[in-house]
Structure formats: structure tokens, C-alpha cells
Amino acid sequence: xxxxxxxxxxxTAIGEDRSGIVSExxxxxxxxxxxxxxxxxxxxxxEFTFIMLLSGDMSAISRIEHTLPTKAMELGLLTxxxxxxxxxxxxxxxxxxxxxxxxxxxxxxxxxxRFFADNNIIICSxxxxxxxxxxAVMRMRCELEFNIxxxxxxxxxxxxxxxLSHLLNVDYIFRRIR
Numbered sequence: 001x002x003x004x005x006x007x008x009x010x011x012t013a014i015g016e017d018r019s020g021i022v023s024e025x026x027x028x029x030x031x032x033x034x035x036x037x038x039x040x041x042x043x044x045x046x047e048f049t050f051i052m053l054l055s056g057d058m059s060a061i062s063r064i065e066h067t068l069p070t071k072a073m074e075l076g077l078l079t080x081x082x083x084x085x086x087x088x089x090x091x092x093x094x095x096x097x098x099x100x101x102x103x104x105x106x107x108x109x110x111x112x113x114r115f116f117a118d119n120n121i122i123i124c125s126x127x128x129x130x131x132x133x134x135x136a137v138m139r140m141r142c143e144l145e146f147n148i149x150x151x152x153x154x155x156x157x158x159x160x161x162x163x164l165s166h167l168l169n170v171d172y173i174f175r176r177i178r
Contacts, residue, residue, distance in 0.1 A: 007061045008037065008084045009054050011068065015077035017048040028071050029054060032063040053084070092147035093154060095124075095178035098161075102170035104130050104138040112142070115164055119157055121146050145177070 013025060022041065029036055034056040042049045054064060065081060072079040102108065109128055116123055125145035133139050148154055158174060165172050 006055050006086075007058055008086065009034075009061050009064060010082050010084050011050075011052045011054060011064070012080045013048075013050045013072065013077045014079075015048055015075060017043050017046055021048055021075060021077070022050065024071065024075055025050060025052075028067060029064065032056070032067060033060040034064050089147070091150045093150045093152065094176055095145070095147045097175045097177055098144045098146070098172060099141070099175075100165065100170040100172035101139060101141040102168065104140040105168070108140060108168050108170065109142060111164070111168060112144075115161065116144075116146065119152060119160070121148060121152065121157075147178075 013021075015021065026036070029052070034054040036052050037055050038053040040049075040051045054061070056064070061083065068079055068081065100112070113123065113126075123144050123146050126142070128140065128142040130138055130140045148157065161172070161174075
């Protein structure tokens, strides 16, 4: 496949969690001659969620667009598709992960993501959840992956986040990953 003939589509599937769904969906992708470039699976409540970035030539992408709705009905899945193009990542200084934990409080994630937006940093990946600790106190944890643009001062960004972490009463760890 040449770069000019390579097309991409994002496919999202949501439905009741049960064994075999991943196998059925990946077989459909294979049968349509598409390639899975990236994917994520999560169980949210009782719901299975699967997001895939697929690539293929124009006929493969068209084939998945036409065959997925029927397969989704058979499997009891709600699906959505959107054609896209290869991600053009801008220049960045470094890639990091941020992991933070604290007592669960409404608005913490919103304030953290607002901090990133205000600093013109695009979040690449985010996972958050809550859990009960040993003392039955509801706690939250979050993992973000992001790239710091070249125009952002990394040290100043970290100092500013330190101040925010005190306000939000969260513990955190930054790790450089690239």
C-alpha cells in the first residue's frame, strides 16, 4: 500500500460486555482487508467499549463502512465511524506521563485538563478511575500522556503544576517517556 492509497477510519463500538466481541470485530476488520493501526478497549460499567484506528485502501475502508452496521446489529453493538487522516504531530520538546492520586473530589479532572489547555498542551491519552482505599475513603487516580510543545518551558510548567497539585490536594509523578 502506498502512502497515497492509504486511508484511515476511526471505529467505535459499545455494547454489553461478553466474550468473543473482540474476536468478531477484529475478524471483520481482517475480512475487509483493513489494518488496525491503534486500538483501545475499556469496560465501563457493564459496557464494553472498543476504539480502533483502521487503515486500508479506499475499497477496504468502504467495505468496513458497509459491513459494520450489519455485524454490529448481530452483536448488539452501537457503533460509530469517522474517516480521518494520519495524525500530524507538531514539534514537541518531550513526551511525558502524569500520574496523580488523591481523595475523590468533584472537578479535579476538569481543573487538571483546564490547566493543560491553558498551557496549550494536547493530551494524547487519559485514563481515570475511582476506588475505595483501606479506610473506605473514595479515592481517584488518573494517568495522562502528553507532549510538551517546544514553545512551553518544561520547568515552569512543572512548577505551575506543583502549585495546582497543592490546591487540589493530589500526589503526582511526572515521567519523561520520549
